[in-house]
Amino acid sequence: MTIQRIGIMTGGGDCPGLNPVIRGAVLKARALGWQILGIEDATSGLIDLDYRSPKGNRWLGPDDVRGIISKGGTILGTSNKSDPFHYVVEENGIKKESDVSDRVVANYHKLKLDGLISIGGDGSMRIAQKLIDKGMNIIGVPKTIDHDLGSTDYTFGFNTAVQTATDAIDRLHDTAESHDRVMVVELMGRNAGWITLHAALAGAAHVCLIPELPYRLEPILERINERRARGNPYSLIAIAEGARPAAGDQSHEGPKALGQMQRLFGAGYKLAAALEPRLDMEVRVTVLGHLQRGGTPTQFDRILGTRFGSAAVEAARTGHWNHMVALRTPEIVLVPISEAIADPHNVSPSDSMVRAARDVGITFGDE
Amino acid sequence: MTIQRIGIMTGGGDCPGLNPVIRGAVLKARALGWQILGIEDATSGLIDLDYRSPKGNRWLGPDDVRGIISKGGTILGTSNKSDPFHYVVEENGIKKESDVSDRVVANYHKLKLDGLISIGGDGSMRIAQKLIDKGMNIIGVPKTIDHDLGSTDYTFGFNTAVQTATDAIDRLHDTAESHDRVMVVELMGRNAGWITLHAALAGAAHVCLIPELPYRLEPILERINERRARGNPYSLIAIAEGARPAAGDQSHEGPKALGQMQRLFGAGYKLAAALEPRLDMEVRVTVLGHLQRGGTPTQFDRILGTRFGSAAVEAARTGHWNHMVALRTPEIVLVPISEAIADPHNVSPSDSMVRAARDVGITFGDE
């Protein structure tokens, strides 16, 4: 099969490194003499060829990717609402879900694409698999800021997010120490605690709370009080947004408002509300939130993104449709998309990173 | 009067630049052959000479200030609870306020101090004035991260805080643009909007909401929609924590939960809750909070802090007790503390910075 034109799109939440992938793919495709079409807002540009928000699909050349290696986000836009198998349309004021995947396949052929590079997470890869089953040629590029995919050593975005979180913790140390406070910083990670674990280690936090290791208040209070007793009247707690108390830990009980607080404010505020009355110290919360998704990608993520982008085009060239690029340090390899999807990666209590963290005195609240 | 020993202390909320002030004062005092005593946690170390949290008062030499110019926070610690005229002590479980200022004066003499450098904000300066009235020799160094003091061109900390806020806005642009979202970033400033105004200008925000200019929703919605109409389906709003809707603007009305939300979450979440139902767009909030207080000081704040510290010692040497150092670009001058206190500095609608902001298309919601 001789390839003449391929498409490329980015799906799911944005993260630093998407633009390097796009650039890597565009430069390599152009070197091969291919045309490469940037598709707007994930599958939106394939569901509706006239889709414009703001730009619509467009052919990409070197000029379009100049300077983007240092830019966060994605020049193609992205969307969480463009699953063609469950597409929500509003008709007469009523929202209705329908399957528009046939339209996507038809448009793919109408554009005379020989294949598609889909950069995205779990959700995007599942959609890709189903479009493959309908006859489309797809190469996957894994994107998850959470480091929660087992089939690749790293995905881009994670390194930058941990750096951002570490920089934030560095700042909070200053103010925590000056004011003798407990500082709680809530980081990304609904199901996987990797960002928090790495940032806690790099930021020299004293407590690290992650979804995989439900926590009890007591060991946390002990750690803070032991620090005070040794003349360090401040502590720093890194908590993942998905961290939660262990079942049976009664310590979070309290006025009804707490439940609501949890729902409204998230894990950090909830923890602070439980800690403060049990300590004679000020507890302050910072929620890092979207700051972790933006910013110029670190060199690590720029390189990984560039390599993924060029390797995805190479995979297309050699006909490895249906595969996803992955990092097996130091090489880029190909993994069947179906296998990759089925390979989640979570923190285990016996992970060597967890042990290293305990070695340097970090408490997980599960002791 | 021949000076042999002086004290130095930092009061109120911490901000980047305190350590450069301490360093500047210590190095200059040592060069003069004076001894300089670092007093712990604002007046705490004077109220109780045995106070230790964690270190207690200590004599400072060059080794103690080595490397601290690049460190946020304050090596002396600070406190918001050490007003000797309204000091809260707990006795038999009951909190009780008392005036311990005589003890402060007595301890000051007991330490044989010839004078005191008090680095602090509005509150600290008022306390300093009252201690001066009781016979203590004090030189003030103004500290307010909010840029809300009229008697000095700048105070240290402000420059760093605006830089931190600008860096954060830069990051949020990436993700806002990739997702076609409205991003709301809440910045410091309960009564003064300077941080938000500067960061909005430097960060190229589209909307800037500050305490001095109560806002209405309508011009904000117009700005966002006008941007969408011109093919820019995202917007960035910088809002000060003290910003509030104009009286009579009905637009914030809604379910009772909104009132509670305002109290619990602050200005950013409240605005988002009001905007989202009026736009067909996702609105996301980031609260920068304590991140603005930490971090290595910018060169500007390091230099200003160093100059303030050395000028404070020079003021003591020349007997200018009762004065505060201040910046009149490019010189450091002395201002009576009493005058300085009475000189607040707020954003006025006719300020040239506000006009410049409007010139580049920033909406204040007061149009």
Place this chain on the structure above:
Amino acid sequence: MTIQRIGIMTGGGDCPGLNPVIRGAVLKARALGWQILGIEDATSGLIDLDYRSPKGNRWLGPDDVRGIISKGGTILGTSNKSDPFHYVVEENGIKKESDVSDRVVANYHKLKLDGLISIGGDGSMRIAQKLIDKGMNIIGVPKTIDHDLGSTDYTFGFNTAVQTATDAIDRLHDTAESHDRVMVVELMGRNAGWITLHAALAGAAHVCLIPELPYRLEPILERINERRARGNPYSLIAIAEGARPAAGDQSHEGPKALGQMQRLFGAGYKLAAALEPRLDMEVRVTVLGHLQRGGTPTQFDRILGTRFGSAAVEAARTGHWNHMVALRTPEIVLVPISEAIADPHNVSPSDSMVRAARDVGITFGDE
């Protein structure tokens, strides 16, 4: 006079903040309903209307200035070789200087420009003055990274350059201290020592050598040896590229190679070659060079640039041709270009910054 179209151009060496000026001017001009023409590579685009390197002159709108506030350099390009009064053309392999200023004036009229915003340094302002004398309407925006203009408190670019230099000195401290070395860092400043003076203060250097204060080796050696004697076997020297030994200081004499070294390598290497044989320590040199010109502008320079840009358009609107915008903290004012040119600004030995530097133990080598 009703203005309909103006031109804007950037001349001389690039520095951080040029793009914010362009953006500020474009947004304000557009708000007034004017057209604004970006002229390529300083006067090059006026000397030759077909000039393309790479883009040529173009009308600028909001889309052209989106995102540039955070970008170093200038989107219009700049040049040091486009003085129309001394323009060098190559004819038959022979370079020849000629006066093409009439062509510039003719092209200015051909483009139907009502005025021109010229962003540039000393050289650009002198050219502007001569073009004004030939009947063109010009508003000046001062650009000098060296802080060497007396008529404005600050120019953009300086703040960023000092920050870059300070960050570099922070890094060199680490390695100097680990290896017990003398680290020499050469900074910008051929005639004015402001960047070096500021960076030395902010970076806690031990020695600061600037063009305005010719140095002798002896006090430098003393400072380094005194530090060693007190248990600090490393020192950090900030030296401006234009710093030079005092006349009569024999200490730099030595093998002939030294003279050549000075010419080839500059002030830093020359100093190191003189110091090393007189100390039993390693002396290492870092030349910061072009790094000081690039990078994202600090918030200070972004704001100053934006204000200068919008104020320049306002000056055009109110007919203040022949003036230059300037900062008198906190206001933007207008100064006749002719006055501004005649107002150099150099470090004087009695400057309060120099005294502050000496207060904290910085040696200038002139003691």
Place this chain on the structure above:
Amino acid sequence: MTIQRIGIMTGGGDCPGLNPVIRGAVLKARALGWQILGIEDATSGLIDLDYRSPKGNRWLGPDDVRGIISKGGTILGTSNKSDPFHYVVEENGIKKESDVSDRVVANYHKLKLDGLISIGGDGSMRIAQKLIDKGMNIIGVPKTIDHDLGSTDYTFGFNTAVQTATDAIDRLHDTAESHDRVMVVELMGRNAGWITLHAALAGAAHVCLIPELPYRLEPILERINERRARGNPYSLIAIAEGARPAAGDQSHEGPKALGQMQRLFGAGYKLAAALEPRLDMEVRVTVLGHLQRGGTPTQFDRILGTRFGSAAVEAARTGHWNHMVALRTPEIVLVPISEAIADPHNVSPSDSMVRAARDVGITFGDE
């Protein structure tokens, strides 16, 4: 064997991440109840127990390592002149090399050390091996900023150095583009080109010259001219300090001065001198030098350093003397020091990183 006290030392050139290793080892050793002695300036503190520069050997506890995770350099100092097998002593003004290794072994026993953690590069590991042969117990921690060791996926310091280099290249793009210049940036790497290769990829350089791939001028000139022809009149060249022209490439010939220039100035200036006469463009050089060694370690290097430090203590606990810790992503493993030494790691022309670089248009000059 029950361990009670161990020593730790850092040797060779400093790099970011040394302090995290020390901290990791100290915290873990303390948790095990061991004493841990910091040895000053590599083996210097073992050669002479009274060695002080500035501090001398000292027992390390949690207070000594507080805050150092974010600090570049090494709190223990380091030295390139402390090989006990070839130790240079000055006697009566005459330098003389002698073998003082027996004294090191004797002092090791005198200090009652049960083992030693030696953090260092190739040279340090060879010394360690010889001390092991004399009966000392040593665990190695590999340190090479150049990424030139085959037995570990990464060493700390490399990630930070590449980040620093990438940030520098980002800055140079601004000024190169504004002035239509060729910018040459010389990076670390005498024998291994990894830093330059990574930074070229991450910084979107156009040309990458490394020791492993001797270059010819012609393909470099072609790349620059081809860029000009396509309307990009600027180029950025990353060159390793150890890069050199291919044998037989006559293009570097020229006035004798060139040879001297190479020796004095290094690879970057030499290349520039050869390029400039062959292009009608300005060529400017920046030598990054020592900036690459300093600075706060990236999160990656902090984590890797911490893990190495704690794993080294664990290796001692389990009696794995004579081994070196290493990273096999994502695990820390142990490798015999003897094997590790014999495993250099250089860029090969067929490396997948080189291919990725060529894919995105980077020229190596070897085409």
